[in-house]
Structure formats: C-alpha cells, structure tokens
Amino acid sequence: MTKSVNPKRGYRSLRRSAQASDTRAAVVSAAHELFVREGWQKATIAAIARQAGVSVETIYAGFGSKLALLKAVVVASVRGLQPETALMDQAGPRTALVAPDQHSQIALFAKDIAEVLRRVAPLIAVVRAAAESEPALKDLYVELHQGRTGNLTMLVDAMLRHGPLRIDRDLAISSLDRLSSPELFLVVTNVEGLSPAQYATWLADALTALLLP
Known part of the structure; x- marks a missing residue:
C-alpha cells in the first residue's frame, strides 16, 4: 500500500527553502552595497551580516568565505x-x-x-x-x-x-x-x-x- 505524503512536512520544507533563498538574497544585496561603497578590506563579514540582518555564522554557513x-x-x-x-x-x-x-x-x-x-x-x-x-x-x-x-x-x-x-x-x-x-x-x-x-x-x-x- 502506498503511503500518503504528509502535506504539512512538504509545506514546512518549501517554507524553509523560501526562507533560505530570501536570506541568501539579503546577504548578496548587502554585500553588493558594502563592497561597492567600502571596498574589499572595509566590507567585513561582520558589517555585511549587520546590513543583511543575519549572523556572521549564517554567512559563513551559506557561502564559506568572504572571497x-x-x-x-x-x-x-x-x-x-x-x-x-x-x-x-x-x-x-x-x-x-x-x-x-x-x-x-x-x-x-x-x-x-x-x-x-x-x-x-x-x-x-x-x-x-x-x-x-x-x-x-x-x-x-x-x-x-x-x-x-x-x-x-x-x-x-x-x-x-x-x-x-x-x-x-x-x-x-x-x-x-x-x-x-x-x-x-x-x-x-x-x-x-x-x-x-x-x-x-x-x-x-x-x-x-x-x-x-
């Protein structure tokens, strides 16, 4: 007998995926602004995290490095x-x-x-x-x-x-x-x-x- 798909689990998965996409977009937007305005050295990960409203750990988890x-x-x-x-x-x-x-x-x-x-x-x-x-x-x-x-x-x-x-x-x-x-x-x-x-x-x-x- 085929098991039915849990609609709540699918919804939560889609929501998490959308949230992750939104977070990534916010980080990229903030980084773009700061890199152009401040340059490579001054646009720190900490400053980008503050601008994007996320933690430093979130940026490293999502991108790995500043480069x-x-x-x-x-x-x-x-x-x-x-x-x-x-x-x-x-x-x-x-x-x-x-x-x-x-x-x-x-x-x-x-x-x-x-x-x-x-x-x-x-x-x-x-x-x-x-x-x-x-x-x-x-x-x-x-x-x-x-x-x-x-x-x-x-x-x-x-x-x-x-x-x-x-x-x-x-x-x-x-x-x-x-x-x-x-x-x-x-x-x-x-x-x-x-x-x-x-x-x-x-x-x-x-x-x-x-x-x-």
Missing part, C-alpha cells in the same frame, strides 16, 4: 533578474547570437552588454583594486576576464557564420573584449558622463566601423 561571497555577488550582478540562469543562456545574449545579420548582432549585443556592465562594472573595479595586494583577488580578476573572453568568442563566432569580418577572428575577439570591458565602461560613464544607453550607441557604432566590411 566566495564576493564571487556570488559578481555572478548575481552579471545574471540580473535571472539569478539561476547563466548569462549566455538568457534572452539578451541568445537573441544577439541568433540574430539574422551582423549589424543586428552588434546592435543587440551593445544594448545588452551596457545593462550588464551597469550592474557589474563597479564590482569588477573593487576586485581590480584589491587584486593589487591580494593574490586570491588577482586570480579572481583574471578568472572573470577569461570568462568574459569566452562569452565574447561565442558572439564573434556567431557573427562569422553570417560572413567574414573586416579583421581576423583573434583580433575581433580581443577588440570586442577591450571595447566592452568594465574598465572602459566606467571611464565612459563615470569620467566622461555618458549614460549606459549612450555608451551602448557608441559601442555599436565603434564595433560596426571596426568589424564589418
């Missing part, structure tokens, strides 16, 4: 409103990859990456600054840029399926990497004063002139 928490914050910022979906599986990047021509691919990419950079570029600046004195942060900084390069390689290869580019594949990848870097985005927006939308327009124009025959 792992920073990685989680960066990933959450990259993924935006879809935290469980890798960036290249989201609608914005996927649409650019499958667009019917190179001009459309560039325009869609520029619009999407400007929004991603708006969220994540300040955090990358935190990692870069800390990397000057923290070997683990230097490794993370390199890892993040290698991940970017891998994603951008997918775009260049998708563009090449529609025909040749003005420059060769490797130079196209490195040029795309530089022009859409978090560092350049911050110069353009924070120093020159362009909005993310204006940056997207400039990026699309620059990539069109550089890459397309």
Whole structure:
C-alpha cells in the first residue's frame, strides 16, 4: 500500500527553502552595497551580516568565505533578474547570437552588454583594486576576464557564420573584449558622463566601423 505524503512536512520544507533563498538574497544585496561603497578590506563579514540582518555564522554557513561571497555577488550582478540562469543562456545574449545579420548582432549585443556592465562594472573595479595586494583577488580578476573572453568568442563566432569580418577572428575577439570591458565602461560613464544607453550607441557604432566590411 502506498503511503500518503504528509502535506504539512512538504509545506514546512518549501517554507524553509523560501526562507533560505530570501536570506541568501539579503546577504548578496548587502554585500553588493558594502563592497561597492567600502571596498574589499572595509566590507567585513561582520558589517555585511549587520546590513543583511543575519549572523556572521549564517554567512559563513551559506557561502564559506568572504572571497566566495564576493564571487556570488559578481555572478548575481552579471545574471540580473535571472539569478539561476547563466548569462549566455538568457534572452539578451541568445537573441544577439541568433540574430539574422551582423549589424543586428552588434546592435543587440551593445544594448545588452551596457545593462550588464551597469550592474557589474563597479564590482569588477573593487576586485581590480584589491587584486593589487591580494593574490586570491588577482586570480579572481583574471578568472572573470577569461570568462568574459569566452562569452565574447561565442558572439564573434556567431557573427562569422553570417560572413567574414573586416579583421581576423583573434583580433575581433580581443577588440570586442577591450571595447566592452568594465574598465572602459566606467571611464565612459563615470569620467566622461555618458549614460549606459549612450555608451551602448557608441559601442555599436565603434564595433560596426571596426568589424564589418
């Protein structure tokens, strides 16, 4: 005879799962704010715990270390409103990859990456600054840029399926990497004063002139 499922136990399990998800989101949000505002050194686990309204032990239990928490914050910022979906599986990047021509691919990419950079570029600046004195942060900084390069390689290869580019594949990848870097985005927006939308327009124009025959 099949045993019936205890509905109360299932409800409690779902509630605990929702609470854990809410707690994690609160910690990530607090960490994001403090890392950007205070920098790597001053944004202590204790300060993040106070901001999130949780214990220090809760953060260590959920993330393991301050470095792992920073990685989680960066990933959450990259993924935006879809935290469980890798960036290249989201609608914005996927649409650019499958667009019917190179001009459309560039325009869609520029619009999407400007929004991603708006969220994540300040955090990358935190990692870069800390990397000057923290070997683990230097490794993370390199890892993040290698991940970017891998994603951008997918775009260049998708563009090449529609025909040749003005420059060769490797130079196209490195040029795309530089022009859409978090560092350049911050110069353009924070120093020159362009909005993310204006940056997207400039990026699309620059990539069109550089890459397309």
